[in-house]
Amino acid sequence: MTASPETPATASPDAGYAPTEHTTPTRYRDRTFYDRALVHSILDEAYVCHLGFVRDGRPVVLPTLYARVGERLYLHGSTGARAQRMAGEKDPGLPVCVTVTHIDGLVLARSSFHHSVNYRSVVIHGTAVQLDDPDEKQAALDSFVDHVVPGRAADSRRANAKELAATSVLALDLEEVSARVRAGGPDDDPEDLHLPHWTGLIPLTKGYGAPVPADTLAPGIEIPDYLRDL
């Protein structure tokens, strides 16, 4: 499963994050981008990231709710969660790697070797710190809700003091960041082009099912426009 020459039209290598040792790949440099708009679009489209940290010398990777606000990522947790506790105990914070991935299609080549998937991913390296400022924390909680459904934070009850205290938010600045993208169809070797196998791309699609009202929803409360328009 190998590289493809295609690069996406949305990706521009200019004016983006500065590459570092952590964000310079050993392979597939033609698939690696540092463009901020591309990184933001990949981050904003996913519902969870994969948060990696080191505990007792071993790696831990956990799916985690998050939201991006400008060049800062907020990571959601409870005050009892391990990563959140560790970030609070460590000075200046917890070294993390946060990865977000979309799978866009199945790439079926004639050769087993050139099979692949199309994907868009972002990898962020940095140090996550616990949010102490109550205003930024409240705003971060709003951003989690609006990240799931834009417009929803204004149409729900805001966190109260007890809920704020029970929630831990980690902040991670977008500094060491790279995106990787594979797009396009299969890329068979010339000597395989005569083989009789069907070859091409199977796009993967995502969508929303019909909303399921909660059992406790009172009659007469209609579904709001921001949900109808999803």
Place this chain on the structure above:
Amino acid sequence: MTASPETPATASPDAGYAPTEHTTPTRYRDRTFYDRALVHSILDEAYVCHLGFVRDGRPVVLPTLYARVGERLYLHGSTGARAQRMAGEKDPGLPVCVTVTHIDGLVLARSSFHHSVNYRSVVIHGTAVQLDDPDEKQAALDSFVDHVVPGRAADSRRANAKELAATSVLALDLEEVSARVRAGGPDDDPEDLHLPHWTGLIPLTKGYGAPVPADTLAPGIEIPDYLRDL
């Protein structure tokens, strides 16, 4: 964003993986399962896992192609990839955490605090070792292709000696494994039930788009049944 009392009908806490320190959560124990059939179904449905390892003391998380064969996971890479190189250099192998996550729905509560997503995830802790046995490696490469589309390995050209040499496969046994599942609708606090916000679940759907034949596909090669039936 908090726990829900619902547990899925497919999950049985019996006869599964033995919990260890790494796979016993500090929170949400009612969402944690060790059932093999549930773990297998979550692993088999995803296209990539998130592979975590430690490099120079810092976490790295990379989206990685994989396949499950029985109680063993194969992780795909090239011989130049960092994780693969590190696994080959280390004895007995590379400590890893492999995580697979599906997001099934958006949970919209009346309170910001009880917003959540429905998900199914698997976390595997273990030591990944490089596959040396050529027969197992060839079989693992077939399993990657069949993991993407069942039946495809038999309808493509198998890897040749050069391609086998350029591919590195890590093996990870399923021993320290747990699944986490959140299902069902929102779970608002009793004192919020009178609030006027719409509340419920937005299911997320996944599907396949129409196959896109490669430009180089010869006329007369029809799409095979295993793709038509996706």
